[in-house]
Amino acid sequence: MHVKSLVACTNGLIVSRGAFPAYCVPHRGNVVDDVIAGALEVSRGFGSLAEQVERMEQRRLSNDELIQYAERALTLRFPDPAMTGIAPSPLLSCS
Numbered sequence: 001m002h003v004k005s006l007v008a009c010t011n012g013l014i015v016s017r018g019a020f021p022a023y024c025v026p027h028r029g030n031v032v033d034d035v036i037a038g039a040l041e042v043s044r045g046f047g048s049l050a051e052q053v054e055r056m057e058q059r060r061l062s063n064d065e066l067i068q069y070a071e072r073a074l075t076l077r078f079p080d081p082a083m084t085g086i087a088p089s090p091l092l093s094c095s
Contacts, residue, residue: 023038023041023042025038066092067088067089069092070088070091071088074088074091
């Protein structure tokens with residue numbers, strides 16, 4: 001199963017593309033009004049999204065959970081992480 005996601009910020013927060021609405025505006029007709037209406041609709045969900053981000057920021061991972069997170073990140077990026085020569089723990093350090 002492939003889950004579409006996008007990076008929401010630079011600290012590792014990733015959200016599903018289904019976490020907030022997306023709008024497609026055809027490039028014909030009253031485009032400006034349609035874009036404004038879509039932007040206003042999306043902005044109505046910002047409060048809820050901000051609450052979710054705040055909850056995620058408050059969650060602290062244990063050392064074991066951090067290593068598991070890094071291992072899973074390697075697996076997502078590289079089908080065979082062992083072939084990369086990259087260990088999970090250096091991924092967790094800020095340099």
